[in-house]
Amino acid sequence: MRVPEEVLELARTAKGVTVLTGAGMSAESGLATFRDAQTGLWAQQDPSELATPEAWEADPARVWAWYRWRMTLMTRAQPNAGHRALAEWSEAGDAHLWVVTQNVDDLHERAGSDVLAHLHGSIFALRCSRCGQDADAVGEPLTEPVERLDPPVCVHCGGLVRPGIVWFGEALPQDALERAEAATLSADLVLVIGTSGIVYPAAGLPIMAHHRGVPVVEINPEETDLSDIATATWRVPAGEALPALLTALRENTA
Known part of the structure; x- marks a missing residue:
């Protein structure tokens, strides 16, 4: 796959x-996106009705059952070629990569990347809903999915x-947001991959970079709310684009 010249030069x-x-x-x-239809038992369920503190207070066993099933699906999933290419690019050492993700899975980590910030948290980073202590x-x-499942109990x-x-x-999480903002302001390039650009404050990061004159490259098969501020857009999936970019970078430095 040919990498757009502007994208290659910026990288x-x-x-x-x-x-x-x-x-x-x-x-x-x-992994289905959050708003995509779920399968089986949860096919007709609006996820937003389960992703609130009020839903947890009303029926924690129901909420935990849904998230426990999501954990199962995430554990079964494997990092794709895009995840692996980011990890390999970071290991190459030619540039410092800060990975900031809106995803709550651990696919970046399992591919070998150090994630600077999980802006929306991590589904596997469990904590007590009462005292806030970490849990494992x-x-x-x-x-298979179940309708209700009692949550674990905090040992503290x-x-x-x-x-x-x-x-x-x-x-x-304020610390994650601050790390993400600092990395955005320190970067020579911001890559925006697979995000719709409609969820804030995450979507504000590339806009912040744009306003400070930092190039923004969007890798996404679809046009998004961030496309207009992108320095360059590449309309291919990350699993194809990132390995191709890594190969081109290696050839360019050989």
Whole structure:
């Protein structure tokens, strides 16, 4: 695959690259995006009705069952070629990559990347809903979805353990947002991969870069709300674009 000349030149000369990834990146590994229809038991369920503190308070066993099934699906999924290419690019050492993701899975980490910030939290970073202490017990893996499942109990206070993600109505983790903003302001290039650009404050990061004159490259098969501010757009999936870009960079420095 031929890499657009402008994209290759921007990547070749950048010493610091901030990579912002969204649901489209994980979708290439077979994970449905949050708003896509779920399968089986949850096919007719609106996920937003389960992703709130109010839903947890009303029926924690129902909410935990849905998230425990999502954990199972994420564990079964494997990093795709785009995830692996980012990890290899970082290991090459020609540029420093800061990976900032809106995804709550661990596919970047399993591919070998160090993630600077999970802006919306991580589904596997469990914590007590009462005392806030970290937890590491999720119970036995599910073989199929269930309607209700009792959450694990915190060993510190006896409260119920919840997934460590940001629900609707909750603030983003401030430390993660600050790290992401700092990386965006330090970068020579911002890559925006597989994100719709409609969820803030994550979508504000490439806009911040654009206003400061930092080049923004969008890799996405579809046009998004961020396309107009992009320095260059590449309308291919990340699983195809990133390996091709890595190959081109290696050939360029050989």
